Amino acid sequence: AQTVTQSQPEMSVQEAETVTLSCTYDTSENNYYLFWYKQPPSRQMILVIRQEAYKQQNATENRFSVNFQKAAKSFSLKISDSQLGDTAMYFCAFTPHNAGNMLTFGGGTRLMVKP
């Protein structure tokens, strides 16, 4: 079984600054996908960024980037130039390559961006 752990229940950051959200996972799989999802107050889950385990290069999407450390089973999300609209719950998620996209979610981190 896989587990995903987000050790920071809540975080805050000043607008325009950078914040890093932590995520660790435990699996015996070698090929898998990792995700960060954003859930704003509207509750709609939005994919922020995706990483394929066999790719060593860290994924980036505009202001969002990850630090993927496969050996350490760590997958942190860095948000640069934080904006007020980034305020949301952030969930780290994992799926093995052969699991048909069945996601296991971490407990979430509530991020507040302050003006």
Place this chain on the structure above:
Amino acid sequence: GAVVSQHPSWVICKSGTSVKIECRSLDFQATTMFWYRQFPKQSLMLMATSNEGSKATYEQGVEKDKFLINHASLTLSTLTVTSAHPEDSSFYICSARVGRAGTGELFFGEGSRLTVL
């Protein structure tokens, strides 16, 4: 990206009644959809995997007779909460896979808030 729509977005019902929640993929065909439950300030817990044309696969601890899932077409899966009780009050979210299994591409519906009085 692909669009997944849920209906209703919010439903209030009396204890003992049944409630149906629909999950539709609007611009793609989804052979597999997933149903999640989310309690306030908590993470998403997978309830079941819905496969078009076959029985759903339920996660351990989820009552299949309580939460009926029907995936009758490639664009629609329904979750029926039968004989709902206040403890069933929760936020229910569906997601659908785009493309073949293993690509990791999932899109989520807007969620449906169920309140059982």
